[in-house]
Amino acid sequence: MSSAAKPELLTAAGSIEQAERYIRAGADAVLIGEPRFGMRQPGTIPASQLAEAVSRLHALGAKAYINMNKLFRNDELPELPDYLKAVAAARADAVTFGDPAVLLNVREHAPGLPLHWNAEMTGTNSAAADYWGRRGAVRAVLARELNEEEIASFKRGTALDIQVQVHGMTNIYHSHRNLLQSYMEHLGREASLVRRGPDRSLYLVETERPGERFPVYEDETGTHVMSPDDICLIEALPELVAAGVDSMYVEPLLKSDAYNETVLRSYRAALDRMAADPAAYAMDPAWLEDIRLLQDPERELGFGFLYKEQVY
């Protein structure tokens, strides 16, 4: 997709029904998968249902991407060929990967399957994106810690499509340790009290920052800490479109369906209006207001790193 075209509105879903709801709310593409291969999915669509899932998404005119962004262990590698064959047979539109093992398996077992490079926090420059591009990737998923100038420069520097997260929480720490279970054990409590999988009831508060709640949960891949704020870039969409962003991702994790649908409807309306007449585009304040009405009062909506300068 060239930057002159309408950017894709992408989200993730944990079931076929949820994916359909999100498509009806405005998503052009939905990321699906299961925790054996993809991290931080909002739910599981097993390999046995992939074909049905993809065809139902296609029937609604949407694309289906498969999340395979995990870092794999030796003993998990034997599962990759069959899964990739199932993904290709289901006619999925792309897989996202971070581990080069996925790349090798796609070459051998699902040649031609489009690849989206998603290295999370470490997807920070266009030269690295092109490196993966020359090895088969057609899209780079940008780190959420880049600012607007870096996003624009990234796009100018790469031959790949770029995907930027425009809404929702972000993962800010991932450990293969079971930190919550370990802590419960340390306290002398039952480690099994910690539920496996995304859990909206758990959060961390850093002692110096009592106002910020960092969602945290544990699953098969370890411990995940999430941002205390939600990114909300709806007011910056014209700038992102001008920067050439090809795909805009709405992160649905740890949110209600109603919230995610509202977010998608607002971004859908904005992108449609912008495409219809870019010169006359103006944001409708109601789009943001609709989101605010459902926003968790403990979580601020913000611009993430879009206007930040970081030091090091």
Added chain:
Amino acid sequence: MTLLQHVPHGGGKRVRLAKPELLAPAGSLEKLKFAVHYGADAVYIGGQKYGLRSNADNFSIDQMRQGVEFASRYGAKVFVATNIYAHQEDLPGIADYLREIEDAGISAIITADPAIVETAQRAAPRLEVHLSTQQSTMNWQAVKFWKEEGLPRVVLAREATMDEIREMKARVDIELEVFIHGAMCSSVSGRCVLSNHFTDRDSNRGGCCQSCRWKYDLHADDRSVSEPGQNLFTMSSKDLCMIEHLPDLIETGVDSFKIEGRMKSVHYVASVVNAYRQAIDAYFADPAGYTLRREWVEEIGKAANRPLNTGFFYGTPGASEHIYEPEEKPAPYDFAAVVTEYDPASGIATVQQRSPFRPGMEVEFIGPGGRRFSQVIGEMTDRDGQALDVARHPLQSIRLRTDHPVEPLDLMRKRTG
């Protein structure tokens, strides 16, 4: 314990293994000299660009040259960590910088970002490219990928277990490097931006402010999980220490044993390198007769400031592998002076002060190869023979009698507190 129960693979017949490289951190030219003198086969340093320790006393190109020259006298190599994840603004200049490093005689760079990997292969072909642990490589196919991309060495993720490493080594003909000692990210390396969120400092470009070691209150359903008086939640990991398990590691066939700590002191680097050097040499001198010596463990204990553990090598760390108690006790011993001269005829040593000491104080002298003795400081004088009641000036030269012969670059240390 593990060592006493140790049984070699293959019914007592040992595979002939090459001695692994002992790779030590060197945060400054002085630390480089001590690391090499105490037995490191190679050291890794940070340059002034593209490295992950922006607070370390990083090397200029000229200092790199001096470091390479010093190391070469011992047959040791110098690597440079260019292990950031570059942003757009960092891209121009990578090639020129790598060429400068190459010209300075550096043997290898340690790199995670494919942008730097590729630039090095093109612009500075005499530099070996070692894939950094920041790439979180933890399966044999990922290792194979990097081998096919032309890299001679992969530094594995700290999450790789002994069994996984053995399989990687069996399946891919490439040098593998693992961390054997020091502080660890408790996250998957590179997969943490806590610093970015807390302080606008970019952790993947050297700005890490160690937020994982801060204290957090874990809430479930809006209620704190801990009772008053109980320790708060933290992501803080104990430090890695494999001194008691070296035969296991050696027998995986791993090619390089890496010690963490470019920010650590001369005393730390010398003590830790000294211990591992002796253990590795003892193993290769007589694999069947190898036993762990208490002195090595003590030596490490004297420089360590955190509790120690074996990381992921024997499985996923549990509750006892994390630090919930108040942190950062000082190491039990501190660097007091370095020996610069010794006169065998008089038994008088000249030492250079690094922290205050005085007559009557019990100190310990250590040297490469495990030389070590304790003594009480007797009379001491400055260079002009003036008696001193305390050595209070940093870098001041002090003369004192030692109970046994010492050599230049031997260390004198004292108890802290």
